[in-house]
Amino acid sequence: MNTDKIIELASREVAALKAFLGPDAPAQGALLPLLQAIQHEFGYIVPDTIATVADELNISQAEVRGVVSFYHDFRLERASRHTLKLCRAEACQSLGSEKLAAHLTSRHQLEPGHGKPDEGLSVENVYCLGNCGLGPAALFDETLIGRLDEQRLDAIVAGARK
């Protein structure tokens, strides 16, 4: 059912690659942008699209699966409506990010890294958002948040679960 859409996205990405690098560019070079486009379109890498992706790029399904599983960004399951990526790296640790993680777990039953897709919000771990001077930092969907505190977290959770 998704096949037509996948073929369309694949031809777009392969064409862009070849326009940039020339006709001899290996189509596999379009794999990451294509997977990103699929995830953008459907919210996750719909498992039954993998065969089409492999066909379109002339690579094996195992190759595609290997890539999908290698990168932390790719999901094989539907995502929540909202995603909060909480920075767990050192600079944010020094500013109390671990307390925020504990707060999410104890107060909201949202354990970072163990998202439940049917909830309005899934919380993931991320290791540095480049906001290390104004931590603790988090990325709520595409919004970067600095100097995050429990109050702000509570508001985000409440808003996302509405």
Add this chain to the structure above:
Amino acid sequence: MSAVRIFVPCDAAAVSVGADEVAASITAEAKRRGLAVEIIRNGSRGMLWLEPLVEVATAKGPVAYGPVRAADISTLFDANFLGGDSHPLSLGLTEEISFLKNQQRLTFTRIGVTDPLSLDDYRAHGGFAGLDKARTLKPVEIVEDIVASGLRGRGGAGFPAGIKWRTVASAQGSQKFIVCNADEGDSGTFADRMVMEGDPFMLIEGMAIAGLAVGATRGFIYIRSEYPHAIRSMQRAIAIARRARVLDDSFDLDVRIGAGAYICGEETSLLESIEGKRGQVRAKPPLPAHRGLFGKPTVINNVLTLAAAPWIIANGGKAYAEYGMGRSRGTMPLQLAGNVKYPGLYETAFGMSLRELIFDIGGGTASGRPVRAVQVGGPLGAYFPESLLDTKLDYEAMLAAGGMLGHGGIVVFDDSVDMMKQARFAMHFCAIESCGKCTPCRIGSTRGVETLDKIAADIEREKNVALVRDLCTVMTDGSLCALGGLTPLPVLSALDHFPEDFAPRLRAAAE
């Protein structure tokens, strides 16, 4: 009367603490009062504790206010900030703020000063002087000027950039590539991001110069997906540069977006990723300079390395080499982060001590408690105790002190830090991010986490501390790349400098 020019940063850090709301509020308030203002979304000046930092153009130069919240806007108007007048948030003339005034900015000259996406602004502030000059030089002259500058790779390994360019220039290939490593995965670093958001044309110019130098016609900028603002900024800048024919078929650029893998900052893994593969590290040789992207000779450099090229070519390699100490020439954009009172971007010649940076410039901890540990160089960098803070920020001096400068990120911790937890985190991070190719890295790191957990639980403490040290030796000796090879640095520095944190605590508390 012409509109007053007001600067409100578009930098992600400033936005993360409300810069967009501040800009919107200024627009609304000016409209309400019938005043003409022009808002410019500049990059960040790098004084992060003052963000959102609002600047007003006056005859004497920009006047600064900060940190500004949207709720402050009406009182700022009441106080006539449009005329540069005084207000409780006044900071005076921006250029006179000591944090900024005492820097030696060669790379960050325009950042915070110009509109990042205005080519006119870029040109008016010295932009394209390097590329224009490079067009009059022979490729070999460009390469030799970079060699003469002493510029070393700012991504971490510190390899001389000129030597790398020379290798690619002399390599044979039907096509060659310039790849910019904008994966900036190290905790405590944000300089690459600030360049991409605050002066993207400088990076484009640096890559175009590299292209001329080595005979490459295509380039990729690989940006981590955790940087949505930087991605948008670079994509827009490339589109503008294409329209202005700064980029064309003779040299063109494209952005590639990472997919959440720290290891893709490692150069060969990054190339695999662009090729559409798992980001697994390649064995070297062949070097990317000989067989890199799609098997073609490739220059791969960090954002800051490439961004230094325009200044060097415009002013000469010798002028750049006059800054710095020993074999670390030029300036380094240092990034002061974590629990520090005045966090930010501080560009200065190599040679400042950690102590000066953290106390004189950074003002000590934000919490007001004593500094206990400082991690330099990201998650693979060593933890420095107070007794080593006189170490100079220079590649060799850091190495001699058992650490590394890396990408110049400095993360400060106060005395509430538990160094056993930090050692455990280093192993944990390695386990999460290992590409899986070598056993010592993949399995050793997981064993490291388990063993440190046993030490924490006071199970056979001495035996397990010895085991952690053994694991570190195996990882150091048996890893293909620096992820497995350098994870022992934070672990061993924690053990060596903070042994008390690995001592039996329950018993100590009971005694």
